Amino acid sequence: MRRKTMNATPQYFALIPAAGVGARMAAGCPKQYLPLLGRPMLGHTVDAFLRCRHIAHTYVVVSAGDAYIDDVLPAQTPGMTVLRCGGATRMESIRNGLRLIAADIDPQDRVLVHDAARPGLTPALIDTLIDAAGTDPAGGLLALPVVDTVKTTRGGSVATTPRDGLWLAQTPQMFPYALLLRALEEAPDPAAITDDASAVEMLGFSPRLVEGHPRNLKVTLPGDVRIAEMYLTMDSV
Ligand SMILES: Nc1ccn([C@@H]2O[C@H](COP(=O)(O)OP(=O)(O)OP(=O)(O)O)[C@@H](O)[C@H]2O)c(=O)n1
Numbered sequence: 001m002r003r004k005t006m007n008a009t010p011q012y013f014a015l016i017p018a019a020g021v022g023a024r025m026a027a028g029c030p031k032q033y034l035p036l037l038g039r040p041m042l043g044h045t046v047d048a049f050l051r052c053r054h055i056a057h058t059y060v061v062v063s064a065g066d067a068y069i070d071d072v073l074p075a076q077t078p079g080m081t082v083l084r085c086g087g088a089t090r091m092e093s094i095r096n097g098l099r100l101i102a103a104d105i106d107p108q109d110r111v112l113v114h115d116a117a118r119p120g121l122t123p124a125l126i127d128t129l130i131d132a133a134g135t136d137p138a139g140g141l142l143a144l145p146v147v148d149t150v151k152t153t154r155g156g157s158v159a160t161t162p163r164d165g166l167w168l169a170q171t172p173q174m175f176p177y178a179l180l181l182r183a184l185e186e187a188p189d190p191a192a193i194t195d196d197a198s199a200v201e202m203l204g205f206s207p208r209l210v211e212g213h214p215r216n217l218k219v220t221l222p223g224d225v226r227i228a229e230m231y232l233t234m235d236s237v
């Protein structure tokens with residue numbers, strides 16, 4: 001692992017939660033290990049960070065009993081460390097990972113949390129996020145402006161919500177290490193939090209939204225696998 005230094009400018013670290021079971025995918029293995037173009041999804045995801053010049057080190061959080069990771073990401077892979085500290089929820093996995101790397105990272109270094117299930121990320125998209133929000137004390141995240149008309153069904157009847165100002169949050173979501181850890185430690189109802197930015201927003205911060213790309217979709221349902229493969233065959237953005 002990297003030695004801690006006291007740098008005036010932040011360094012950038014990736015933390016990839018990969019301890020989910022993929023219940024909605026309902027495949028024979030956790031979805032992060034499904035083959036995409038013949039390579040496990042997690043391999044594609046980690047590769048984007050290993051190829052990005054901004055990233056000092058990449059941490060991958062898996063569950064303690066993960067039986068696949070050693071074949072997919074050899075322990076001696078330069079620039080990467082596997083942490084076997086996954087929790088019951090995405091937020092717990094991230095918080096456990098942040099706690100484990102405390103000795104290797106300065107409070108103002110930035111952590112880019114990225115779903116293992118978003119294999120379409122590219123080094124160029126990581127650069128875009130860091131260039132736009134890399135020194136913002138509130139952090140930032142990739143997101144897509146909503147382009148469809150938005151309907152809600154809460155309360156039993158269908159209604160339409162104005163789409164202006166609505167965004168779909170992607171990952172990476174990037175924050176100063178100390179701020180993100182505090183946000184996850186202090187979140188009043190961690191089970192209700194679906195992304196890291198919302199925990200930071202609860203502390204009164206306003207993370208910057210940086211336009212992402214559809215290729216950075218979250219592979220969630222069986223039909224997403226072919227879409228992800230299609231993007232992986234296309235030129236990088
Ligand atoms: N306890 C958990 C749950 C999720 N994740 C990770 O968080 C990311 C986003 O979660 P999601 O897409 O919901 O993955 P799963 O939880 O595996 O899927 P599902 O909700 O369908 O079970 C994934 O990379 C997943 O591996 C995690 O590290 N620890």
Ligand SMILES: C[C@](O)(CO)[C@H](O)COP(=O)(O)O
Nearest residue numbers: 090115169170171194195218
């Ligand atoms: C973090 C996230 O990918 C942003 O869109 C999303 O909220 C994760 O949701 P999931 O239900 O854990 O897949």
